[in-house]
Amino acid sequence: MKTFDLIVIGAGSGLDVAVEAANQGLKTAIIEAGPLGGTCLNRGCIPSKMVIHTADVAEEIKNANLFGLRASWTHPDFRKVTFRASHTVDEEAKAIKQSLRQRKNPVLFASKAKFISPYTLQVGTETITGKKIVIAAGARPAIPLLPGLNKVSFMTSTEALRQTKLPKSLIIIGGGYIGAELGHFYAALGCPVTVIQRGPLLLSREDKDISALFTTIWKRKYGIVCNCEITEVEQKGKNIVVNTKHDGKKRRFVAEKLLIATGVRPNSDTLDLAKTGVKTNEKGFIIVNKYMETTVPNIYALGDIAGVYLFKHSANLEAQSVLNSVLGKKQAVDYFPMPHAIFTSPQIAGVGMTEQEAQQQGKKYVIGKYEYKNTGMGAAMAEKDGLVKFIVETKTRAILGCHIIGPEASTLIHEVVVALKADRKRALDIIREAVHVHPALSEVVQRAAGSVPV
Helix, strand or coil: CEEEEEEEEECCCHHHHHHHHHHCCCCCCEECCCCHHHHHHHHHHHHHHHHHHHHHHHHHCCHEEECCCCCCCCCCCHHHHHHHHHHHHHHHHHHHHHHHHCCCCCEEEECCCCEEEEEEEECCCCEEEEEEEEEEECEEEECCCCCHHHCCCCCCHHHHHCCCCCCCEEEEEEECCCHHHHHHHHHHCCCEEEEECCCCCCCCCCCHHHHHHHHHHHHHEEEEECEEEEEEEEEECCCEEEEECCCCCEEEEEEEEECCCCEEEEEHHCCCCCCCCEEEEECCECCCCCCEECCCCEEEEEEHHHCCCCCCCHHHHHHHHEEEEECCCCCCCCCCEEEEEEEECCCEEEEEEHHHHHCCCCCCEEEEEHHHCHHHHHHHHHCCEEEEEEECCCCCEEEEEEEEEEECCHHHHHHHHHHHHHHHCCCHHHHHHHCCCCHHHHHHHHHHHHHHCC
């Protein structure tokens, strides 16, 4: 049996912990059955944003007439679009693997792992043990229990990013961030898209004004069916049929391809955690404290499998905290302020509470809003829908949350993030008082901050 100071399960953000721990002299093992780099590199953030950028370019061309230009494209080279993304990430994953193979430490085990006891794992044909364990095994697409789904051909986000032919039509079950991003990609390149959502709004976890506006915008462009119950899925020749109940009536939707985008499921169920004593919550996410410690001493968890935040940037933050603990420099994770973005069209970004969360917590607050179209750059871009919304606590004047929908939202949110990190008590004034380039798009953030009635 091989013994290690540290064993890391999962080579996404867990790889950062393994490599640096090895650099600091710990005998380290890294376990990863799939391509190195984790979800973000191989089937998440990186390939999705590469193909989505193509979709953004396609939309720019489509809207060129707004700016007095005649431009068009006919048929996308869809194979080239997805190959560009898949080839890039595949080469990067291979490079990481090759780099690890050239090192004696950490030791790579390219196999699946299961626990035998709290600190001992079966990895392929080998048994290894570690003084400390880091579980960073990630999550996978969640597949809902829909009648007939197991009898039809469908895609998850993994397969959707590697298609080589643009479908003639696509049904997406699920109106969250995965459905919104991939729906934008396929639709912008010319595929008719229908999104079926169980609840009343798309992106329902966003601030209510943002999700309502986003749903309205998408209803103008695509087939959006909300408050819809799926009764059965079936294969009819080359097409997929989704039978539903909508507003008390039966409705039938037909498309060439079906994409399931109903969230993620943690991979904790693949590790035989019952043999460790590590506890999970009702959804299967590993329970951790502020140090990313599990319920068993010297076993840590980070990233999607811990489920605190399902972002790559939060996993990287957690990895740094876990590394410090492994090296004897225990430090709690400081998530504040944790931003997020959805790279759909229009882009969406946020930080802090939504208005509904502020209401649930009994906060006394005021709202400030400003629309892109009322700024110089917003007018130049012919942007009609975009807005910035601030939620500010009345008494303290603290920014409880900020939410943006519109071009470059993922970039603009960082003005609020940096101000909050610098001084959460004065963040509103920092944004108001900072000199902004005129007429840069960031003026919309400053003017939204200025519109808050405190």
